[in-house]
Amino acid sequence: MSQRPVIRLKPREGRRARHGAPWIFSNEIEMTAKTKSLAPGSVVQVKGADERDFGAGYFNAKSLIAVRLLEKDPAAQIDATFLEARLRRALRLREALSAAPFYRLVHAEGDDLPGLVVDRFADTLSVQISTAGMQALEAPLLDALSAVLAPANIVLKNDSASRALEGLDSHVRTVRGEAARVAIEENGVRYYADLAGGQKSGWYYDQRDNRAFMASLAKDRSVLDAYCYAGGFALAAAKAGAGEVTGIDSSAPALALAEESAAANRLKARFVKADVFEELERLWTAKETFDVVIADPPPFVRAKKDLEPGAKAYRKLARLAAAVTAPGGFLFLASCSHNISMERFKEECAAGILRSGRKAALIREAGAGPDHPVHPALPETAYLKGLVYALD
Ligand code: SAH
Secondary structure, rough: OOOOOOOOOOOOOOOHHOOOEEEHHHHHEOOOHHHOOOOEEEEEEEEEOOEEEEEEEEOOOOOOOEEEEEEEEOOOOOHHHHHHHHHHHHHHHHHHHHHOOEEEEEEEHHHHOOOEEEEEEEEEEEEOOOOOOHOOHHHHHHHHHHHHHHHOOEEEEEOOHHHHHHHHEEEEEEEEEEEEEEEEEOEEEEEEEEEOOOOOOOHHHHHHHHHHHHHHOOOOEEEEEOOOOOOHHHHHHOOOOOOOEEEEEEOOHHHHHHHHHHOOOOOOOEEEEHHHHHHHHHHHHHOEEEEEEEEOOOOOOOOOOOOHHHHHHHHHHHHHHOOOOEEEEEEEEOOOOOOOOHHHHHHHHHHHHHHOOOOEEEEEEEEOOOOOOOOOOOOOHOOOOOEEEEOO
């Protein structure tokens, strides 16, 4: 391992890494010509100006997070065996959490596998690689996944926007079997998702516990699921005995999956293709209300610079969603933007509800389910926020 390139930090740099974060930022590094010329994704070892060892990681000069640390031992082999051990640990945690094989199996830094997300749908895996370092490990990773789970189908959903920041292309490719369509069992409902064409990994496992909670409030009540995607909240509520259930989304393919799932589960729900803001304005004007309202939008703050307009959009959504919540009803508001803090999100939701003229009590604060572990030194990886209010 003597040839492994060494990345040197500037004096006193590596602050977050000293506190356990697996990230080294590009401005913390002595960028020599040799460093800059390292191939994106090269495995390196990192040393402080004081000779302190930060261990082994992978490097990308193009990325703001220039090194993602993988292992304390600077000479550790980063290969299929290494990845297999990490995957087995991730699997052990999921098996402790859930008997059914439907979950996020790997949650990047939360599982000490930066740049990698794997969602499991029984014997089908949806794999998302978001960094050059993990991309360079694709072949040993696929070997390791086979060794651990022998999956029948593997889809590489390498189409996240963040790949461009790492200099990576965007593609979706089936590397094993076929994986267009999967079924998911969750909260007693059988859902369908489309891995080849669907969004993100194909299914939003992060909301499973929040769906169960909202469903527990839904019996005999009317429910509006805004941004319903493939019917996650809507059908969990219908299964729990909701009265009328309406889902709204702008994506026709997502609504088709929701309808198919409703039929397969013999559940009654109405799905409407519309823009949520426009539809909420229309319902408000028409004085239509629902006992339980769920609003789980796409990220409004995609980058740090979008914080102010994004925060405003969350406030507006809270105002309109509260306006269509019936007296004595419940409102769930979510944000999946890691660029807005829970504090700020809560402030915007409170302001929006107040503007709608309603009085509300916050009865639940939640994040993603436990199959989305958060790295203790990376609070920003707790991206999902969900708030439940009881309205007067
Ligand atoms: N609540 C869903 C996940 C929502 S993801 C679940 O539990 O699985 C966000 C959804 O918002 C996507 O399905 C996307 O198609 C939809 N969307 C994005 N912009 C929209 C808009 N302006 N109006 C309606 N739906 C929108």
